[in-house]
Amino acid sequence: MAVHRLMPSEEAGELIELVRDIARTKLLPEADAAEAQARFPREAFELLGRSGLLSLPYAEELGGGGQPYEVYLQVVEEIAYAWMSVAVGVSVHSLTCAPLAHFGTPEQQEKYLTGMLSGDQLGAYCLSEPQAGSDVASIRTRATPTDDGYQITGGKSWISHAGHADFYTTFARTSDEGGRGLSCFLVPPDADGLTFAEPERKMGLDCDTVREVLFDKVPVEQDRLIGREGQGMQIALAALDAGRLGIAAAATGLAQRALEEATAYSKEREQFGRPIADNQGLAFLLADMAAAVGAARSTYLLAARLKDAGLPHSQEASVAKLVATDAAMRVTTDAVQVLGGYGYTKDFPLERFMREAKVTQIFEGTNQIQRLVISRHLLKD
Numbered sequence: 001m002a003v004h005r006l007m008p009s010e011e012a013g014e015l016i017e018l019v020r021d022i023a024r025t026k027l028l029p030e031a032d033a034a035e036a037q038a039r040f041p042r043e044a045f046e047l048l049g050r051s052g053l054l055s056l057p058y059a060e061e062l063g064g065g066g067q068p069y070e071v072y073l074q075v076v077e078e079i080a081y082a083w084m085s086v087a088v089g090v091s092v093h094s095l096t097c098a099p100l101a102h103f104g105t106p107e108q109q110e111k112y113l114t115g116m117l118s119g120d121q122l123g124a125y126c127l128s129e130p131q132a133g134s135d136v137a138s139i140r141t142r143a144t145p146t147d148d149g150y151q152i153t154g155g156k157s158w159i160s161h162a163g164h165a166d167f168y169t170t171f172a173r174t175s176d177e178g179g180r181g182l183s184c185f186l187v188p189p190d191a192d193g194l195t196f197a198e199p200e201r202k203m204g205l206d207c208d209t210v211r212e213v214l215f216d217k218v219p220v221e222q223d224r225l226i227g228r229e230g231q232g233m234q235i236a237l238a239a240l241d242a243g244r245l246g247i248a249a250a251a252t253g254l255a256q257r258a259l260e261e262a263t264a265y266s267k268e269r270e271q272f273g274r275p276i277a278d279n280q281g282l283a284f285l286l287a288d289m290a291a292a293v294g295a296a297r298s299t300y301l302l303a304a305r306l307k308d309a310g311l312p313h314s315q316e317a318s319v320a321k322l323v324a325t326d327a328a329m330r331v332t333t334d335a336v337q338v339l340g341g342y343g344y345t346k347d348f349p350l351e352r353f354m355r356e357a358k359v360t361q362i363f364e365g366t367n368q369i370q371r372l373v374i375s376r377h378l379l380k381d
């Protein structure tokens with residue numbers, strides 16, 4: 001089933017074709033077995049890194065791919081079509097680089113960001129805590145000044161790539177002024193006092209290893225403070241707009257795959273002497289699924305184009321995250337229904353897609369929080 005794309009340049013179109021080939025010939029054949037084994041897909045990230053696909057939305061002078069966000073998100077969608085855990089990992093890695101790319105000094109960017117965008121490294125984004133998920137201002141992890149930097153003590157929860165990452169973009173409290181008291185740090189993976197809990201046992205995205213990250217007086221050098229002390233909330237919220245778009249694109253790719261699997265099955269499965277696709281009730285269900293996928297794609301592309309133009313896009317990013325992830329949940333659920341009893345078995349990938357879709361409504365800000373963000377934009381003076 002062809003997805004027609006309007007690309008901003010011939011180069012971008014060739015890039016998408018390259019990604020589609022890598023995703024469907026290299027990633028897709030590995031996904032089922034790896035997910036069944038809950039195996040961290042380091043080899044997949046290494047392949048994407050060698051192909052230059054882990055740094056696409058960042059400027060070339062910083063070591064990035066210099067691609068518009070509109071193009072980067074379509075790359076994420078293509079990867080998600082083949083392997084959702086890897087697409088989420090690509091989005092998370094991009095999120096971890098954003099604070100240093102947008103708020104770091106030239107000296108910090110030269111020292112740290114070049115490696116972060118090289119394709120050889122993978123990052124983790126340490127924001128959420130057991131008592132501070134959507135309420136970022138309630139973060140308790142604390143960074144205490146020392147003679148040559150800071151010591152970080154506390155714990156972060158639900159952290160993708162924990163124990164596998166090459167750096168940890170970490171938000172910690174440097175004062176008790178609520179959201180104004182947060183600061184952002186770049187923590188190395190081998191820092192003294194940095195440890196990890198056992199991986200969470202999740203209902204989906206088994207290859208996306210998620211753990212608690214524990215800080216016990218972890219020393220951090222002064223030049224690893226990103227931005228100013230107290231600027232952490234601003235840095236976190238700016239990065240989250242981009243992260244929400246990454247998840248919207250990944251959710252769209254997952255839904256596209258579910259739609260195609262269900263459509264193909266409906267043309268092959270026969271009941272009462274004819275394909276089940278000939279039944280109008282089922283055909284209309286497929287039509288609604290296609291409409292949901294198309295609408296999801298349109299919302300993330302609109303937000304990306306606003307971002308590329310340097311225009312405000314926070315409301316549109318929340319709309320895209322809300323629409324795309326709700327669509328993924330609905331489309332994957334309906335795809336299971338199309339396959340009937342077979343859809344409920346592990347012999348087909350639809351039940352995995354349905355489980356993977358659920359978390360997209362939760363991370364990078366729950367969809368209830370997205371509604372709050374959207375309504376506040378609508379109602380502000």
